[in-house]
Amino acid sequence: MSYYFTILSPTDTPIFNIAFGTSKGGGDGIARFRFPDTAQYMNQFIIHSSLDILEEAQWTNGGMYLKHIDTYPPASAYISAFLTPSGARFLLLHQPPQLPSSGSSSALGASSLLGSSGSTTRASSSSVAANPTSPQTEEAVRQFMSEVYESFVKTAMSPFYKQGMEIRSPVFRSKITAAGKKWL
C-alpha cells in the first residue's frame, strides 16, 4: 500500500504533502506507486480532481471525516478526505500494492484483484493495507486523520502561522510520518 497525503488550504493552496508506504505487515514505509515515473505529478492531479466531489460531500455530511470519497480506477487510487472546521482539507490517496501476476491483465476487476492480493501477497495481519474500502481501513484512516488534525491545530494556534501558509516544520513532518507508521 502506498500513500500520498496532502493538506489543502481553504483557497486550494497545497500547504503540506508527503508520500509514504505502509509499515504494516512487514512494509518498510517507502511509497511504491504503480507508475513510479509519473506518480509524482499524477498523484497531485488525482487528488486535486477529487476536490469537486469533496465540495459536494462537504454540504451533505456534517462530520469532519468524510471517509472514502473518490476512486480513480486507472491507477486504482482511492481518496479519503477529512475536513477541518476552518476549511482546510486533508486528502489521502491510497493505492493497494500491485500483484506481480496481474501486471499484464489490466482488465482485472478491482475486487478480484484485492481479494487475491489479500490471500497471496499479504497475510491476514495486514487487512488494513489489502482492502482500501473495508471498515478497518476507514477506521485506520480516521485515526490517522485525527492525529494529523491534532498536529494541524497546534500549527494553526501558533501566532506565527497564518491560514494558508505552507507548513515547513520538520517536527510536523515527523509527526505525520509517525502517525502514518502507527495507523496505515
Add this chain to the structure above:
Amino acid sequence: MAAPPRHVSMLSISNSNAGTPQSASSDKPQTPQPPSTPQQASGLRVPSNRKTIYDRHLNRSRNAELSRASFAYLFAEMVTYAQRRVTGIQDLEKRLNEQGYPLGLRLLDLLFYRSTSTSSSALSSSSTSSSPPNRPLRILPLLHLIHGPLWRLLFQRSADALEHSVSPDTPNEYMITDNDPLVNTYISVPREMNMLNCAAYIAGVIEGVCDGCGFEAKVSAHNQPTEMWPSRTVFLLRFGDSVMEREKVLERAGIK
C-alpha cells in the same frame, strides 16, 4: 519580503549563542544532544528541552483562567494601537475587526479539537453515545455554535440572546446580544466618539468563525444600552447571498 532573511540570520545567531553556554552550563550532562542536521538546515530553532509546540497538550490550558487585568491592559493597548493609524470611527472598528478575524479561525479549530477529545474521553468513562460534533452546515447550528460553545470558550458563559431579523427585507440578518461584553468592561468611550464600540474586535472573531465554516458574513457591533445594561452590545451578522442560496438548497434537501 525582507522578513525571511532577517529571521534566518536572527535564528542562526541565537543558535550559535545557545551552543556554547548550553555545553558549559551542562544542565543535562547525561544527554549530550547530537547536532540535529535537519532542523538546522531549515533554520528552525528547537528548544533545548525538546518541547516544541507539537509536544504540548492542547487541553492543558483548557480550564486555566486568564487574568482579567492583563487582558484589559492588552486590549486597551490594541485599541490604542489601532487608533493611531485611522481616520475615523468606521476605520477604527474595521481595524479591530481585522485583529479579531484570525483569532476566530483559530478558535474554530481549537473548539472542535477540544470537543472531540473530550467527547471521546467522556465516551470511555460514562459510555454515552456522544459522537464527535458536526461541522455546521446550516445557519442555525452555526449561530448556536457561536452563541453557546464559542462564547463559553471565550467568556465562560453563553451569549444573552440570539434573534433573527423580523423585517422581511433582510432575512439574512441575525443578531447575537451580549448584555455586558467583557471587552468593553474597562473602556469608556469619549462623547464625540459615541458611535464606537470596541466589541468590533469580537465581531471580527465571529466573522472569522463564520468564514471558516464557509458562511461568508459581515459582522458588526452596535451599542444598544438599556437601563439595566449600559454596555449592552448587539452583534449584527449579515450573511452573503451565496450563503442564503445554499441555505435554500440545503433546506430542500432536508439537511439540518
